[in-house]
Structure formats: C-alpha cells, structure tokens
Amino acid sequence: MTRYSRPLGSLPPTGAVGGAGRPGAADMERRQFFQRALAATALTAAGAGVGRAALAALPEPVIRTGPDTAAPWLPPGVTGAGRPYRPVVTLNGWTLPFRMNQGVKEFHLVAEPVVREVAPGFEVNMWGYNGQSPGPTIEVVEGDRVRLFVTNRLPEPTTIHWHGQRLPAGMDGVSGVNQPPIGVGKTFVYEFVARRPGTFMYHPHADEMTQMAMGMMGFWVTHPSGRHPLIDDVDRDYCFLLNAFDVEPGARTPNVNTMLDFNIWAWNSRVFPGLDPLVARLGERVRVRIGNLTMTNHPIHIHGIEFEVTGTDGGPVPKGARWPEVTTDIAVGQMRQIEFVADEPGDWAMHCHKSHHTMGAMGHDVPTMIGVDHRGLVQKIQRVVPDYMVMGERGMYDMKEMEMELPPNTFPMMAGHGQFGPIGMGGMFTLLKVRADQKPDDYTDPGPYAYPPGTVAYEYTGQTPPAPRAATTDVPAGHGAHGTHGAATAPPRAALQARKPGAGHADHR
C-alpha cells in the first residue's frame, strides 16, 4: 500500500503500515500528486487560485510507505535557483516533493513511528519520517531558500540537525543549544539558504542514541546552481545511508541500548536480498553518494570498476587530490561521493568489506565449529532434542541451502538466489548491473546478466593427480640464507627466509 498524500489530521498515532508497494501504482499516485503540485505552482505564478491563507498554512505532508526505489523526481517546471539538474535516485527510498511559496521551497517532514520492511518477510518497528526509515531525500539547488516544517508525532521531543550545512546557528538543530526541543505534537520551522552544493544528511540531535537506533535519518543533496569546476555531470546519481539495528531474531523492535553489537547491517534500512540493484548503461558516468550513520566504519567495495572519491562531507575534492580505488572506507558520521564509468558489462557485487556486515541476524553469536569432530555427539543430543543439528561444521556455506526453520519475522543469515545458485550474502550487499542495452534513465532491474559463451569460470574435469602438500614440521630458521635461495632442494619442505632490516640496509629507516 502506498499513499502519497493525506491530511495531517488523519495520521494514525502508530504510523503507517508498511508493505511492498506495487511499482507502477506508486508512480501513478506520484504523478497525480505532481500534476496537482505543478498546477498549484502554475496558478501561484499567475497570482490566482491558491490564496495567501492557503500558502500560510502547513504544506500537506507527503507520505510514502512502500520499500521500492522510487523513480528520480524532477519537479516539472520548477528547477530552483539554478539550471536543471539530474535528480538523485535514493536506493529503496524516495525524494520528498516540495511546494513553492513566493520563491521559497517548502517541505513538510513528519517524525513518526513507522513499520519498515527490511527484507521480504522481515518488518521492524522503527521511527522515521513521512512513512519510512530513512526519511525521504531532500533535494534542492545551491542558492535555494528552503523552509522545512517539522511535525513531531513521536512519543518524545525531537529536533532535526542538518548535518554538514552552512546555516545560521539557530537553525542547526541541537536541542538545548540551538533551539528548544520540538515537543510531542508540535511543529517547528527551519529556514535557511542551501549555500553550498554537496552531499548532506539530516538526523535528530535530541535523545540521539534512541532516535537514531530507531532509524531516524535522511539524505540531503544540494545540486550546484551552475556549471561547477569540481562537480561533473553524471548520467546516474545514486544515494543511500549506511545504518544498523539490533533486532533479536523473531523480535520486531530494535534494542536502543546497544552500543556496538548490532546485527542488522543495512543500507537505507534494507538488507540484501531486499536491496535493489544499482543499474547503469554501458559507458555511463555514475555517482554514488553514501553517508554513514552507524556506530562503526564501513569499507565499501565495488567489483569490476575503479572509482574516485570526488566529494566528502566538506565538499568536492580537488581533481589533483583524487586517486583511483576499488574500496573506500566511510567512517562514522562521514559522507563520501564516489564516481566511475560503468565500462564493464555484467553483474558486479557491491558490498561492505567487513564480512560480518554481509550477514543476517543469525550469523552472530554462533560458536565456531570448523574442524570440530562431533561424530556420535549429534545422535546423543538428538535423543534429547530431536531437531538438533550442528551449525557450520565445514564452514557456514551449507547454511544458505539448508531449509532451516527460522523464528518468525527475521531473515536468513545468508540469502539471495542468483542464476548459478545461492548467493550466500545478506546485509550490506547489492549488485551493480551494467548493460549495453539498458535505456538511459531506465532504472528497472534488467534481470540476471547473460554471460557471453566461454566467459564463466568452469569446473576442471580432467585427471587430478595427488597434490603435494606443504610440509608441516621442522621449518628451518632462515638466518643467513642469502645466496641459498633458488637452490631447489628435493624435499618439498617450506623454507623460511628472514631478512633483518639494518644488515646492509643501514640507511633504510
């Protein structure tokens, strides 16, 4: 069920009920909303239709509850202070529409309890904005005057901090320092000019530990007002937040007192296989903006291409300071803007390189069983616990094929199915799909990659003679081994050669 617009008075106290919105239906409602918005804008411009009284009132909040990735949104006929821009695509999220009020872009954020479908079959009670966690992306143009109405439908006070923005101190959103907290049921107004282009976030600065652990956060993108020497045009511009939750398997509400030991590692409060792919047409230039609002760093790795970090929290990186990477570490509270040319067709993994961040909730707190000889043990235990089985005796790979019964409302430790079988990943993992025939501006999933014949790794089926094994005993100390290495002696034993710094490298410090 996806709703786009409802009067504030009808907001249910416990938030909207989530569910997989049907793509298409959502866009339809969206289009109707924008047509109405555009009509209103046009009438305002003509000085008729919407009166002063209506514009003095709160803008109607736009609510969206489906977890599908919304199509990029450009307000028709309204491009803000500058030239037209390429709108961002929020991974499994959406951009919040605004209304123009005498040259000011007006947004209405509603902080409220929500239900987020983290993956199919796994729903979590969160706090968020306008029907979802994270909240909708705010997208404006450098130089825009922005007015944000924030209504608090949470059971406790909140504020919003506009992370990274240049703004008057009284608009910075730190409870007690910059403003009184927004009381329960109250609405506050923030207003400032989006002074510098770049990648930003928003989140509460009141009872942050609880409110961010419950999912309160959102993305903000300010596009440059004109051609910018350090901000290139791109063909696709993706954004998402790194976030984490601690939800006991089978539970529905995060533990908000957890400091570091989270078990749901998510992008935009979604985990693989609930995350949509990033798609690109072969040869397109792609930007991905990532913000980290978890309590640890995440080395984000993309297969198949090299990228550059073209922007950080503080703005665009000077061209001479950029270097190629395939993994970039994003620390707590940081934002990174990476860019690459999608010049290698295929399905490419994109994931956090901390391997326990690409696992589901069941991957944690499991004892290591590799190499444990438990012959006889299972049968003994099964006399008492008939369903007992041993986890991970040969590694965890078997887990993803096992039809293991899970508690209700959780997701498997490793999941997802590809054309060659189980994918065995969860959490912070998705695919970059590069296709020659993907249409420009088409974000639909092209399905699995059609590998050209002869380009897929395959099984060797010839003779397999016994392989020599590494010696496991009496490794000789390699002191003074200079000159002897290369003199291949017959027994296949490992030789350890130690080179001591200093000996003949006195100037090497």
Ligand SMILES: [Cu+2]
């Ligand atoms: Cu990570």
